[in-house]
Amino acid sequence: MKKIAFTFFSCVFLNAQNIGVSIKPIEYLVNKIAPNVNTVVLVDDNSNPHNFELKAKKILELDKSKAFFAIGVEAEDVWLSKLKENTKIKVIRIDDGIKKISYAHLHEHEHDAHHEHEHEHEHEHDAHHEHEHEHDAHHEHEHHHHHSGADVHIWTSTENLKILSNNIAKNLKLLYPENAAQIDKNLQALLKDLEDLKTKINEQTKDLKTKAFISSHPAWGYFAKEFNLKEYSLEFEGKELKIKELKKMIDLAKENKACLLISSALFNTKSVNLVKEQSNLKLANINALTYNILDEMLNFAKTLHNNCSN
Numbered sequence: 001m002k003k004i005a006f007t008f009f010s011c012v013f014l015n016a017q018n019i020g021v022s023i024k025p026i027e028y029l030v031n032k033i034a035p036n037v038n039t040v041v042l043v044d045d046n047s048n049p050h051n052f053e054l055k056a057k058k059i060l061e062l063d064k065s066k067a068f069f070a071i072g073v074e075a076e077d078v079w080l081s082k083l084k085e086n087t088k089i090k091v092i093r094i095d096d097g098i099k100k101i102s103y104a105h106l107h108e109h110e111h112d113a114h115h116e117h118e119h120e121h122e123h124e125h126d127a128h129h130e131h132e133h134e135h136d137a138h139h140e141h142e143h144h145h146h147h148s149g150a151d152v153h154i155w156t157s158t159e160n161l162k163i164l165s166n167n168i169a170k171n172l173k174l175l176y177p178e179n180a181a182q183i184d185k186n187l188q189a190l191l192k193d194l195e196d197l198k199t200k201i202n203e204q205t206k207d208l209k210t211k212a213f214i215s216s217h218p219a220w221g222y223f224a225k226e227f228n229l230k231e232y233s234l235e236f237e238g239k240e241l242k243i244k245e246l247k248k249m250i251d252l253a254k255e256n257k258a259c260l261l262i263s264s265a266l267f268n269t270k271s272v273n274l275v276k277e278q279s280n281l282k283l284a285n286i287n288a289l290t291y292n293i294l295d296e297m298l299n300f301a302k303t304l305h306n307n308c309s310n
Helices: 024-033 056-063 074-086 110-120 125-144 158-175 177-205 221-226 243-254 270-279 293-308
Strands: 018-021 038-041 065-070 091-093 212-215 230-233 261-263 283-285
Touching: 018 024, 018 056, 024 038, 024 158, 024 177, 024 293, 038 056, 056 065, 056 074, 065 074, 065 158, 158 177, 158 221, 158 293, 177 293, 212 243, 221 230, 243 270, 261 270, 283 293
Parallel strands: 018 038, 018 065, 065 091, 212 230, 212 261, 261 283
Antiparallel strands: none
């Protein structure tokens, strides 16, 4: 794992008025539920949450916070204990109730896909025999390309967003009891938006001919699981795949087992360009760290529909 650099200075405790969060999508939820609360986001738009520097200015902003809503991302594991030593911030976990999936989830359906492929071509013995060897290669890939922990990108599922929203509202009411009624009202509106979003995404993805996509960074596992899709990634443990593994990804695209390549500015690597050139997959800019994560999830579903239906 990449280590995060820290620059700590003496911080004077001020009246707590803010709510701290790690990333923009969580800021969006807080703002929808309590629009009058000022939010401080740890990771800026142009920063990689897996590798960033926590500056003194940000510490001062967080020091004014009434609480910090944590979701268990890698950055929090590294800096939260140090931040608590330097400030009086109260850290509240809002991921309670969310069932985490392993990064192994990125590969757990490969066997089924290859098993189905064998049946489709069982009358062609040579092709079938060659495919068995291909399965062995992919089976080996399964055992050597798992991340060591749980997938932290919990906010890319509508059901997880509902849990996060409920937990945010519960804690905001404890922090601001005088606004409890309005918080409940705003929460219900957000939960309706999330249910509507789930319906729209289902409509866009339920009849896809190809249900797998390739990502530059493994951020969409919960989205894939919720909507019966499959994510492959060009990254393993924060590093780009080696050429041998990249070739397997390119082969998946050439065999029509993956229909879309997605990336964002923060994770637009040389591997992305190589796979795009060799596979002729459409490259779409899909950002799991964007502020309005609901709009981005629907945009992703529409992009899948437009590229994976035929």
